[in-house]
Structure formats: C-alpha cells, structure tokens
Amino acid sequence: MNIFITGGTTGIGLALAQLYLEEGHRVGICARNLEKFPSEIKNKYKLLKCYQVDVVNREELRTAIFDFAQGNLDIIFANAGRSVGAKSKTPLFSVANNIIDINVKGVLNAFEAALEIMVPQKRGHLVATASVAGFIGLPGAGAYSASKAAVLRLCESYSIDLKPVGINVSAIAPGFIDTPLTKQNNHKMPFIMSSQKAAKLIKKAVEKKKVLYLFPMRMKIIVTILEIIPRSWYRALMGFRVFNYSSKD
Ligand SMILES: NC(=O)c1ccc[n+]([C@@H]2O[C@H](COP(=O)([O-])OP(=O)(O)OC[C@H]3O[C@@H](n4cnc5c(N)ncnc54)[C@H](OP(=O)(O)O)[C@@H]3O)[C@@H](O)[C@H]2O)c1
Incomplete structure (x- = not known):
C-alpha cells in the first residue's frame, strides 16, 4: 500500500510509519x-520518503503528496497537530490561531490533495487524528478542543459524503499518548499509553474501517459521561480545575 502520514517525525505519526514500514x-x-x-529508521527503509512541509501550506503539501503517491494513494493520515503548551486563564489568541491553522486547515489541506488522487481511483481511506478533547470544552485548551471538535465533525460528514465514491473516512480520538506533545503537560494524564501501542490500535481500527475510534476504553467511558451530563455539572466540575492552575499554567 501507499500510505502518507502528516506529522510523521515523532509521536503517533512516527509509530504508525514504523508499523507500516515493517509490513x-x-x-x-x-x-x-x-x-x-x-536516522536509523530513515537508513533502514528504502520504501520511506520524507518531505519537509508545513501542512498549513496547501500547495506545498499537495506537491509532496502528489510526488509521493505517483497517482496511487491508499491511506492518508492527517495527523500533524499541536496542542496549547502552557495553559492560560485568558486565551492566547496567537496560539489559538496557529492551533486552528495546523489542526483544522492542515487536515483540510491533506484531505483535499489526497482526494484529488483517491476520487479518480474510486478507493482510498482518509484518517484524521482528532482527540478526546474534541468531545468537551477543556478548560485552558479552548482552541485545541474546538480544533478537534471540527475534525470530528468534518470526518463524520465526509464519511457520509464519500462512501458512495468508495472512500472511507476515520476519525481517531486518542486519550493521553506518551509523545513530545504530552511531555509539555504538567498535569496528571490518566491511562497514558505508549505511542507504539496507540499506533497498533489505530492501525487495527483503520483496517476495520471504523468511522470513529475513541480509546483507551476507560477514557472513552469518562469522556462519554462528561459529554452527556448536564453542562452546568460539567462546568462546575471543570471550573474547579481552573482554580488549580499553577503559576506555570
Ligand atoms: N499525544 C496525545 O496524547 C494526543 C492525544 C490526542 C490527540 N493527539 C493528536 O495526535 C496528533 C499527533 O500528536 P503527537 O502526540 O504524536 O505529537 P508530536 O509527537 O508532537 O507530533 C506532532 C507531529 O506533527 C508535526 N507537525 C506539527 N505541526 C506541523 C505543521 N504545521 N506541518 C507539518 N507537520 C507538523 C511535528 O513535526 P514538526 O513540529 O517538525 O513539524 C510532528 O511530526 C496530533 O494531531 C495531536 O493533536 C495527541
């Protein structure tokens, strides 16, 4: 298969790349x-191609995906993303803008280029890395939650729109995964899992063509409860966390 992964140098993207290369x-x-x-992975696999591209740049990303695919693309993982970094009680709008650019427009740009190849093929699979954060408005991470909610809704819509043309769409919503992204967090990260284990689970979900894959199970249960409780309860619960931001937050 021909598989393109945005944000494939570290974390979840790197672990996915390794899995597929090994196969x-x-x-x-x-x-x-x-x-x-x-470099050891780069030197080991002849079937790997690396592109220096910012996913926010629509043309640059399209050129890279087209150069890689040569008219044949099976799966695209729109995985590149960033989080908030240090949390703040007042929104940091420059950070928020960049989060929306990378996490939302980056996914649109990847899907747009991939579909130019996949639609004529009448087959293909679009996969986006969303997050459990997309189901709730996380305090201190409004833009991140909003960006991932957008990705979830995009994938849901596209999965309906593109089914008749033979294209599958999957949204992956992980809980905490141990990657450089979560290394910045100075709060507790329940049920945190390695990127290697996460990649195996994501690969399996993609093989099963799951439209939405929320994991790990214990996080899925918590997020589902947080999503369905009255919003006043949710705000009261989470408001408590805001008062507990440390000075570093
Ligand atoms: N780790 C978690 O707990 C967790 C949970 C839920 C969802 N996610 C999502 O999973 C995805 C991968 O995150 P991760 O945890 O694996 O983070 P990571 O280790 O920080 O990896 C992010 C990858 O994206 C690339 N990237 C970031 N901005 C980019 C841009 N503008 N253009 C091109 N590439 C860019 C990074 O490389 P460069 O910086 O060099 O560009 C890197 O390769 C993200 O969408 C994240 O939101 C992560």
Missing part, C-alpha cells in the same frame, strides 16, 4: 523539521 508498505511522511526523524 513492507511504501510510506511518505512530512513535518516542518525532518531532523527529528530517527
């Missing part, structure tokens, strides 16, 4: 800084 698939990855990609 003998052709894999293309992109990121802004390719030096983060482990």
